[in-house]
Amino acid sequence: MATLIAHSNEADTAAFAQHLADKLGEQRGVTTAVTSLSRATRYVDTVDAVVVVAPAKDSNFHREARVFMASHHAELTNKSLFIAGLGTSPQLTKYQLQAMDAFGPRDTAYFRTDALDESAVSSWVNTINTRGAA
Numbered sequence: 001m002a003t004l005i006a007h008s009n010e011a012d013t014a015a016f017a018q019h020l021a022d023k024l025g026e027q028r029g030v031t032t033a034v035t036s037l038s039r040a041t042r043y044v045d046t047v048d049a050v051v052v053v054a055p056a057k058d059s060n061f062h063r064e065a066r067v068f069m070a071s072h073h074a075e076l077t078n079k080s081l082f083i084a085g086l087g088t089s090p091q092l093t094k095y096q097l098q099a100m101d102a103f104g105p106r107d108t109a110y111f112r113t114d115a116l117d118e119s120a121v122s123s124w125v126n127t128i129n130t131r132g133a134a
Helices: 011-028 040-046 063-071 094-101 118-131
Strands: 002-007 031-036 049-055 080-087 107-112
Touching: 002 011, 002 040, 011 031, 011 049, 011 080, 011 118, 031 040, 040 063, 049 063, 063 080, 080 094, 080 118, 094 107, 107 118
Parallel strands: 002 031, 002 049, 049 080, 080 107
Antiparallel strands: none
């Protein structure tokens, strides 16, 4: 299964996206492409799953991530979509969750960048591997 991990331009999200790619490769040898949201368009048609990683600072989730998912809505309906929010708040707000769920992902996750729980990351990678087949 080929997986695209598209991230926002913030350093935290780029590092987390690469971390996910490394974990996916270690766990099952998943082929990944890690790139920014602005460059991810070129890969959408060639992958089986898409993981979007963006900061959860905006009241309705990250604007660029929402624009990316909206502009590729038709393609993403035939793919396994996963969305990860990153931040320092204890949890996502109701509006952030609604904005993420509006795109019909197979799963969403929230990871605190100030206290990254590696077991939660590994568990989510397992979810991507088991639920990632379109």
